[in-house]
Amino acid sequence: MILKNGTILRNDKMELLDILIEDGKIKKIDFDIQEENQEVVDLSGKYIVPGAIDVHTHFDIDVGIKSVDDFISGSIAAACGGTTTIIDHPGFGPRGCSLEYMIDKYMINAKFSHIDYSFHGVVQELNENTYEELQKLKSRGINSFKIYLTYLYKQNDYEIITLFEYAKRLDMIVAVHAENDSVIQYFKEKFQAEKKLDITYHSHSRPNDVEAEAVCRLIKLANIINYEKLYLVHISTKEAMEQISIAKLEGKKVYVETCTQYLYLNNDNYLKQDAIKYVLSPPLREDKDIKSLWENLRKGNIDIIATDHCGFSLNQKLKGNTNFLNCPNGIPGVEERNLIFFSEVLNGKMSVKEYLDLLVLNPAKIFGMEKFKGSIDVGKDADLVVFEKIENILDEEKLHSKSKYSCFNGFKLLSKIDKTYLRGDMIVNSGIFLEKSPKGKFIERN
Template sequence: MNILLKNGFLLTENGLEKLDIQISNSKIKEVSKNISISKEFDKIFDFTNKFIIPGGIDVHTHLNIDVGIKSADDFVSGGLAAIFGGTTTIIDHPGFGPDRCSLDFQINLYKNYAKSCPIDYSFHGVIQHIPSDIREQMLKLKSDGITSFKLYLTYTYLMNDLDILKVFEIAQDLDLTIAVHAENHGIIEFLKNKFKNEKKLSAIYHAKSRPDYSEAEAVQRLLLLAKTANFNRLYFVHISCKKSLDILSKAKKDGQLFFVESCPQYLLLNENKYLEENGNDYILSPPLRKEEDNKAICLALNSGLIDIIATDHCSFSKENKDSGRSDFTKCPNGIPGIEERIPLMFSEFLKGNITAKSFLNSCCLNPAKIFGLFPQKGTLSVNSDADIVILSLENFNFKNPKSQAKYSCFDYIDSLAKVHSVFIRGNIVLDEYKLVENAYTGVFLPRK
């Protein structure tokens, strides 16, 4: 099937340029000015005064996760929210599996969960312990297209330094990426217990129990461990504060190689939200920080220190979030965000807060390059998948999100752009704001 997209303004790293796009079957065949209309096209779309970007890639989602409380979004509802938000590919972080389970246990489980996902998907492996055959298990998953793994410095299956060094050494040898949740477990547990004993249990004490220095210490330690193991594919998930960014900036200037992810919430929201009546809605880890941290995230994004803006989409119902209204320790950690990321970040570009290059790199290109999907994904280049998002210039808000969480932490922010239409592999799945039913079923993406 041949499709022509006419008259749209394509976002390039130099800004907006009026270009046409020809799609042949599932791939992009041509991107140029004034492609002539002919009988060879089965369908022609006129996107005059609309913006065109590559399909967004969100490399940090938690769909179908069970933390004792089941998440609001599974791969169907989360995938639909992603479409309305201009995201066409996700790489999901599975939750923890049974104690001592093999590395492929959760991957096999999640492949079954995701079989009806309406967008393309892949997974990160999750490392809970270090079995004697961990190298063989990691190599096996690599052969199946799982080329990144996540470990934690906090929560139930936190890793000690020696275990981390073992993982880094194997990953360097196998050319794998290791994503790490960087927070100091001891600091968090000490402060959490302190506040519980003092009956300080409102939402703001969630933030106070996970101070910025608990993240910064973990970041510094991971850099030293990576340096010790000569490991150069360390990926920091959801970096939230200036203290961490200052450490990362110095390490980068010293020549160390690593990747940095942040999220819209750390750019646009701050800890004052915890003081509001519904402050428990904003409980996530790391917590929201201060306004100075928002500014530092913006500077780091524009300088290229932050490689990727993902979401850490981990949604729970209002009822579940309200279970922590009087005790932050009982509130499930996580907020929705898969629908909001692209419109919010594109709005930041339109406002002049971030550059076109920063937007494209962080939301589309770098996720594909770092996680082995480029040039199939992340770019509007000839022979790439025709994953294309069209945005219209209009004010709207997120007061009626598609996520089954049924609320948005960004509902008070007016976005300047709205997702108008979405193509995945040349199939139109959102047409003038309306979902096209059964237009496409996502596929598992083995990564390089």
């Protein structure tokens, strides 16, 4: 198959080039490719970008309330938003389970995925088996695992530094949810006693320094043993970015992720009638935090924009309507991310290089998929997305998450997705998902 006359986004520029695809791979990129016996797809006036990679999703997660998006609906939403690979964060398993327990479970669930996928391990309890279990994950092509500084299986400083040491020996990435649990619990108990339980107090229970303190501590602990693959998920605050900026200026290596919501949505949303939609952790912040994140993005202090997609229905969210402590934390976003940021390329707010680095190349590089994914280059998987330039409005009724709502509803867009290809197989055409048997496969990372 030849994709002809499309404008391709590569490196830091747009080029009018053809792409020859054979056996699911990009075989040739050149001007006016002519090959016999090839299907030709004319993409005049359209843009071709590499399939986006979302390294932070939560499909099929159970937090006492089960998310509505499984690997079927979640992967369809991703595909229709131009994301062709995810790395999912599994939820916690039963107490005392091995690190492979949830991976094995998710391997079965993900067989129904319409896009490619991998997983992060999740460490619950550090014990005498942890190092060997991490070795097994690494041998299976999973080069990262997540720890939490809050929630049920939070890690203390001894456990954190031990896990950093293990990861250093095994050359693995440690992704960390960085919030100070003790402060969160203090405020939750305080607000409960004072009967301050409406949605606005969700944000107040997790003030900015809850994140900043945890980020600072993690950077210091990693530095103590010279561990250089710390990955900070969903960073949301100016104060945390100040700590990160200092560390990077000092030459310390730390990877930083933020998410779409923290770049656009502020905590004024908690004053709205539909405030329940916006309950997630970390919470939405102030305009000064949004400004700081964009500034640090421009400086190169942020490596990846992910989504933290965790879809619940409004009925599920309404469990917290009179008590924010009962609201499941998380919002959908796997479909919206690429639509929003490609529009920012077209309007000049984001450069081609920034867009490709943050949504595609850095996710592939950092998490060990660069051999197959991350750019439009000969030999790479033909994971390609075709955008058509057209002004439109992001409409939650047209999205595919079973959440049936979007926190980005009404956003102005400058393009829409015309086609999505997974390894050369068209799975979205004219913006419509093509009903096919699932073709997603597990991607080994190293």
